[in-house]
Amino acid sequence: MSESIKGFCLHGRERIIPSSGVSVISNTSVVDMEIPELKEGEILAKPIYTGICGSDNSACLGKPNFTWVERPRVIGHECSAEVLELGPGDHGGLKVGDVFTPVAQLGCRREDCPACTVGKWNLCPRKTILGFHRDGGFGQRMVLESDRAVPFIEGLTHKQGALVEPLSVACNAIYNKCDIKPGMDVVVTGCGIIGLMCAELARASGARVAVTGIEHDRQVRLKAAKERGFITLVVSESQTLQTYLEDGVIDDNGVRFGSNGKVDLLIECTGVPQVLGQAGAVIKPNGDICVVATYPGPVEFDATNLTRSSHNMRGVMGSSKDDFVVAQKLLVQEVFPAEHYVNMYQFDDIGQAFEDSIKANNVKAVVKMN
Secondary structure (H helix, E strand, O other): OOOOOEEEEEOOOOOOOHHHOOOOOOOEEEEEOOOOOOOOOEEEEEEEEEEOOHHHHHHHOOOHHHOOOOOOEEOOOEEEEEEEEEOOOOOOOOOOOOEEEEOOEEOOOOOOOOOHHHOOHHHOOOOEEEOOOEOOOOEOOEEEEHHHEEEOOOOOOHHHHOOHHHHHHHHHHHHHHOOOOOOOEEEEEOOOHHHHHHHHHHHHOOOEEEEEEOHHHOOOHHHHHHHOOOEEEEOOOOOOHHHHHHHOEEOOOOOEEOEOOEEEEEEEOOOOHHHHHOHHHHEEEEEEEEEOOOOOOOOOOOHHHHHHOOOEEEEOOOOOHHHHHHHHHHHHOOOOOHHHHEEEEEHHHHHHHHHHHHOOOOOEEEEEOO
C-alpha cells in the first residue's frame, strides 16, 4: 500500500489527572501504520467516521480500571467503515464496498460458552474488544473479523454509523434492563453521551427525565440536555441529588419531579463511586437502579437499605448485535437526534478532539477519518 496510513495510538500507561497540568494526551501519538496480511475470516476496512468513547478517554488517562488495555494499540471501536478487501474464508453476504459498523465485543464463539451460544458476545469471559485487544477505528485502515460487521440499514448515514455502538449500549440498558412505564420519573446521573442517550430513550419510553452533571458541564453537556427539554441538575458536594429532590425539583410545567424526595429509577452513568453508593437514598421502595458505568475501585453501598427498600439493581455490559439493529432504527427514525449532540473533527485535529473530549469541552466527538 503506497499511501501513508496513519493511526491514533495509545502507548503509555502513566496515570494522568486532567487538572495536573500534564497533557491529557501524553500517553498517545499519531503513528504510521503497517497493514498486516489478512487471516482467515478477516477483512480490510476503511473507517469513515469514528467516535471517541469514554472508555477511550479512560485508557488515555491510564485509569486503574483500564490498565488491562493492550499497548501499543490504535484505539477506537465506535465507527462506520467500508469494506476494502476480503481475506480467505467465508464472510457470509459481506462484499467489497459494503458499509458497516463493527460490534465492539467479539465472543469466543465456542459451543460450550453460555454467553456466545445465545448471541451475547458482550458477556463472554474470553471476548476481545476492538481498539483494546486489536487495532481499531482510529486507524485510517482497520483489519478485523468479518463476524463483527453489522451492515447499515437503509437510510443510515455514515455519521450516524459512528453512533450506533454507544446507542446500542443505551438500548441494552433501557430496553433490556429497565422496565420504564409512561409517567415514571427517571434520573440519569452523568451527562456524557451514554447518559444523554439513556435520557433520550427513557423519555421516548414515556418517562419524565432529569439529567445530572457538575458545574463544568453547565455550559456544554447540560446545556445540550436543557435545549432538548430535560430537567438539568448541577450537583456538588454541598448540593447533592438527594438535596435537590428533598428540596423539590419543579419541571418546566410547574409540576414537582419525584415524590417525597424519591424517583422511580436511577440510571448511573458517571463512574463516580460515591454517586452509585448514594443512589439508594433517592429511589422509591421497589424502585430500580441501572448501572451502566464502570468504576476505578470498589464501591461502598448500603446493601441493607437495598434489601429493606426492595430495590432492584441491574448492570449493563456493552451490547449485542440485536441491540445494534435497534440502535440503527432509532437513528434513522431520529428518536435519538444525532446532529444535536455531535461535535465534528478532522483527522488532522484528532489530538484536539481527544483533549476536548477528556476535558468535557464537547458533547460527543466524532472524527472524519478519511
